[in-house]
Amino acid sequence: MKNENFRQRISFGQDARASCPAAGSVWREVLWYDTIDSTNDALKRRAAQGMAAGTVIVADCQTGGRGRRGRTFCSPAGKGLYLSAAFSPRCAVSELSAVTAWAAVAVCNAVETVCGVRPCIKWPNDLVLNGKKLGGILTESVFSETMEPIVILGIGLNLSQNEADFGPELCGTAVSLLQALGAAPDRKTLLNAVLWELECLFRAFPEGRGDYLALFRRDCVTVGGAIRVQSAEGARIGNAVGISDSFALRVRWEDGTTEELSTGEVSVRGLYGYL
Numbered sequence: 001m002k003n004e005n006f007r008q009r010i011s012f013g014q015d016a017r018a019s020c021p022a023a024g025s026v027w028r029e030v031l032w033y034d035t036i037d038s039t040n041d042a043l044k045r046r047a048a049q050g051m052a053a054g055t056v057i058v059a060d061c062q063t064g065g066r067g068r069r070g071r072t073f074c075s076p077a078g079k080g081l082y083l084s085a086a087f088s089p090r091c092a093v094s095e096l097s098a099v100t101a102w103a104a105v106a107v108c109n110a111v112e113t114v115c116g117v118r119p120c121i122k123w124p125n126d127l128v129l130n131g132k133k134l135g136g137i138l139t140e141s142v143f144s145e146t147m148e149p150i151v152i153l154g155i156g157l158n159l160s161q162n163e164a165d166f167g168p169e170l171c172g173t174a175v176s177l178l179q180a181l182g183a184a185p186d187r188k189t190l191l192n193a194v195l196w197e198l199e200c201l202f203r204a205f206p207e208g209r210g211d212y213l214a215l216f217r218r219d220c221v222t223v224g225g226a227i228r229v230q231s232a233e234g235a236r237i238g239n240a241v242g243i244s245d246s247f248a249l250r251v252r253w254e255d256g257t258t259e260e261l262s263t264g265e266v267s268v269r270g271l272y273g274y275l
């Protein structure tokens with residue numbers, strides 16, 4: 001993290017806290033950088049110093065934005081919302097796998113509030129609009145012997161990219177709010193809405209699972225369609241038939257057997273060019 005890129009320390013909450021159900025915010029500070037390698041990595045460094053919980057890091061641009069499975073998350077300057085938020089969950093480690101799904105619901109809520117359109121969710125972590133990827137969530141946990149576990153929720157949303165910003169590799173599969181709606185939302189307004197929704201999530205997690213599960217089931221475009229699941233053993237074809245109570249994907253394979261996937265590389269027929 002280069003200090004010269006540090007832009008401002010925002011005392012978060014004036015807008016969002018006004019409508020907060022409980023006094024005080026879980027967010028102690030919001031740090032905004034012009035350029036950073038990855039907001040998730042920056043929070044991991046703070047976690048190593050015991051300073052991450054309650055911190056949000058936002059950047060105009062990421063030089064090393066990351067997605068799941070070691071992929072790059074394209075993060076051009078001023079074109080997207082790139083943020084990571086850290087909190088200490090009050091739950092068993094086994095419950096942490098669901099937090100990405102919760103966050104997907106929270107981000108859909110925020111986009112709907114600000115833009116009037118609700119993205120769908122491609123299980124487990126992609127936000128989808130018009131059949132293309134609007135954004136994604138990268139959840140990472142930090143464990144140590146001396147501290148409470150820290151969960152880092154990294155969120156990337158495409159706001160004002162055009163085809164040239166995405167480049168030939170992504171322009172067929174990615175979409176921005178500008179492309180989908182004809183106008184990009186104000187970034188700080190959307191940031192406040194996302195932080196407000198994440199605050200609601202952190203207060204509800206894990207006891208309020210029912211509400212998030214119902215929304216996830218309603219919004220998940222993966223269910224009801226043909227899918228291909230890629231693993232080290234090869235590709236397998238099946239149908240996504242439901243979401244379990246723990247947010248796992250229920251799959252019926254071609255041979256009629258069923259399985260619940262808690263993680264995986266899933267292509268959905270009709271999305272991102274998978275025919």
Ligand code: BTN
Nearest residue numbers: 038065066067068136137154156
């Ligand atoms: C995915 O598409 O698999 C997840 C993408 C997550 C991108 C966000 S942008 C902010 C945060 N910092 C990162 O390096 N990644 C996440």
